[in-house]
Amino acid sequence: MAGHAEQAPQRVLIASANPLFGKGLEKLLRQRWKIAPEQVRLAGEMHAALNALDQWQPDLVLVDYDDETIERARFLDHLIQGGGRALQVVMVSLRDSGEVVVYDRQTFRGERAGDWLEQPWPTQPPSQEQPRRQDGMKHFVIVGVLVVIFTVLTNFGLQSAGLLPVQASAQATLIDQLFNAHYWVISFLFSLIGVFMVYSIVVFRRRGENDTQQGKFFKGSTKLEIFWTIIPLGTVLYFSYLGSLSLADIRRVEPQALVVNVTAGQWYWRFEYPETGITSGSLVLPVGEQVLLKMTSADVIHSFWVPEFRVKQDILPGENLVKELRFTPTLTGEYKVLCAELCGGAHANMNAPVIVMDKADFAAWEAGEMAAVSSDPAARGERLAKNNGCLGCHSLDGSPLVGPTWKGMAGSTHELADGSSVTVDEAYLIQAILEPNAAVVKGFPPGVMPATYADQFSEQQIADLVAYMQSLK
DSSP states (O other), X not given: OGGGSSXXXXXXXXXXXXXXXXXHHHHHHHHHHOOOGGGEEEEOSHHHHHHIIIIIOOSEEEEETTOSSSOHHHHHHHHHHTTTOOEEEEEEEEOTTSOEEEEEEEEEOGGGHHHHHTSOOSOOOHHHHHXXXXXXXXXXXXXXXXHHHHHHHHHXXXXXXXXXXXXXXXXXXXXXXXXXXXHHHHHHHHHHHHHHHHHHHHHSSOOSTTOOOOOOOOOOOHHHHHHHHHHHHHHHHHHXXXXXXXXXXXXXOOTTOEEEEEEEETTEEEEEETTTTEEESSEEEETTSOEEEEEEESSSOXXXXXXXXXXXXEEXXXXXXXXXXXXXXXXXXXXXXXXXXXXXXXXXXXXXXXXXXXXXXXXXXXXXXXXXXXXXXXXXXXXXXXXXXXXXXXXXXXXXXXSOOOTTOTTOEEEBTTSOEEEOOHHHHHHHHHOTTSSOBTTSOXXXXXXXXXXXXXXXXXXXXXXXXXXXX
């Protein structure tokens, strides 16, 4: 390009689909001729190059020697149609070293079109094209086989890892079918990305300092973009369909379901069986019978979750806000209900036993619970304390938990947070239940114990709780 240094072109068209090529040449032109940015145009596609030839009428055209995007026949037709207008046409290649190789430089006129066709354009004989396609197809076949193999192996590893607990409900079987389908999709996507990446690194790596060949440059593929848009969209819609079928089956209503009223509070679970009047701190269920839980919250948002049942339901606070959940236990054993919603300081300890037993054993448990009602107020208070989560915050062995221990509390003197002292008598214990923030014991945070027990317990039940606490000498 040194021969043109004294007379700089006014308009330069760079025809290349490689943006690095165009930017590199533009930088060289600015350094050599000090031309302005508006004097250079980049044409990354064939139609853009032809439009620039027709409308912008450049003085100099730089053609990427290594780019097959610019079709020489169509480009030549436009040059011929340009008539007698003279312009410089140069074919250029940029090497890895930064060297600029000029294959052809001439003043082009329509009558010299044949000379330009004879220049060394980067084409190969048809006999050499077919082996290249075969080589490319060979790599795709190998990668495809490897993707299938690694998909199967990855899914086998996921299934063998024991990611899910035992299936203990009819709903768990349906939900696990969806999980298994997701495992196949996860395994395929992991294998697809991993195999292509590792295969490319190993097979197409540079094999020495003299290996400077570059891969073929391409801008994109419309077909590939359509493919990777439609296929994932179809997959998501298909899983949505499967999910709707599973949800409909899970929410199927059986008229003879066992009804259990569930109360969630900080930080306890209480289960009431309205048909028998039983109240328990454990959820006891018969196997093979659908259960309908009617759940309310005494304070904040909680969430009922038994991992082995695969079902979960948020429980919202508020009057008359009752959430329902149905499931059918299928496996006898002991499980645990957890709170799956962060609900305060002792959230991690908010759990309760779930016991699934044979129907005969369940009937015997019901009879035993109904016969266990005692005439002793302290015994009734102990039962209330266990069934309402009181012992999750107050210990019976003298160790402090969220609240003061109940052991030896009655009759003792406690220092309060405001510096005063109080004798723990019956009046104070009743006040501590009904108005827990009125006289907080020193060393324990205020506002932790919910002030909802006045609505939950009757006067007799509160008297029974006080009797139980007074019995813990």
